[in-house]
Amino acid sequence: MKVVITKDYNEMSAKAFEIMKEVVTANPCAVLGLATGSTPIGLYKEMIRDHKENGTSYKSIRAVNLDEYKGLDITSDQSYVYFMRENLFNHIDIDLANTHIENGKAEDAEAECARYNAFLANNVQDIQVLGIGSNGHIAFNEPGTSFDSVTHIVDLAESTIKDNSRLFKSIDEVPRQAFTMGLKNIMDAKKIIVLANGENKAKAVFGLVKGEITENVPASILQNHPDCTLICDEAAAKLIAEA
Numbered sequence: 296m297k298v299v300i301t302k303d304y305n306e307m308s309a310k311a312f313e314i315m316k317e318v319v320t321a322n323p324c325a326v327l328g329l330a331t332g333s334t335p336i337g338l339y340k341e342m343i344r345d346h347k348e349n350g351t352s353y354k355s356i357r358a359v360n361l362d363e364y365k366g367l368d369i370t371s372d373q374s375y376v377y378f379m380r381e382n383l384f385n386h387i388d389i390d391l392a393n394t395h396i397e398n399g400k401a402e403d404a405e406a407e408c409a410r411y412n413a414f415l416a417n418n419v420q421d422i423q424v425l426g427i428g429s430n431g432h433i434a435f436n437e438p439g440t441s442f443d444s445v446t447h448i449v450d451l452a453e454s455t456i457k458d459n460s461r462l463f464k465s466i467d468e469v470p471r472q473a474f475t476m477g478l479k480n481i482m483d484a485k486k487i488i489v490l491a492n493g494e495n496k497a498k499a500v501f502g503l504v505k506g507e508i509t510e511n512v513p514a515s516i517l518q519n520h521p522d523c524t525l526i527c528d529e530a531a532a533k534l535i536a537e538a
């Protein structure tokens with residue numbers, strides 16, 4: 296795994312954008328695997344700025360997102376589809392018909408997972424952006440998830456519900472389940488960038504880069520990916536820099 300340590304969040308976002316721009320420029324029809332959470336917002340701001348200033352076009356780009364809360368859809372401002380539109384899609388020229396995410400309100404959840412897996416098989420990510428949970432989760436693959444997993448429904452870990460409750464009015468409003476791409480779907484991506492900032496991610500970053508490869512730390516599987524770059528600020532790199 297390549298590791299890039301930056302002085303702060305803005306530099307992390309700028310480095311991530313450099314890699315994203317290379318992918319989009321090399322292939323205007325690229326499949327971008329995108330993530331939610333506060334970490335990639337700076338990257339998305341850079342993409343929007345560059346689109347407005349330099350006209351970089353996303354007209355033929357396809358986007359696939361990692362995960363969605365079960366029970367939420369575009370009508371909820373806490374849903375990930377809403378997040379993506381607010382933070383990126385509504386500000387660039389991507390065709391919304393080319394943006395894909397699990398349907399959190401699907402009546403038949405198993406069929407929805409199968410649909411998304413089939414879709415991903417034909418739309419392999421040219422690049423996958425990832426954040427990381429404080430417990431080492433990627434997308435919503437919580438500790439203990441099989442490395443062979445594909446899109447499935449998860450019961451969210453208590454620590455994740457607590458971490459993510461800051462974005463809801465109260466912890467009771469955080470959905471307890473979600474749809475998520477599995478670890479195999481993520482590992483299938485041709486290129487991966489993992490972003491992490493802040494000291495509360497330092498332990499997870501250590502597990503990602505230097506820990507044992509174990510299903511107890513889902514992100515550790517990324518050590519086996521042939522083209523994975525971690526871009527993190529000094530605070531998140533604290534434990535890997537010391538080791």
Ligand code: GLP
Nearest residue numbers: 331332333334426427428434435
């Ligand atoms: C959620 C998302 C993950 C994300 C994580 C970290 O659980 N499902 O994809 O990486 O939060 O979020 P943040 O970037 O806000 O720290």
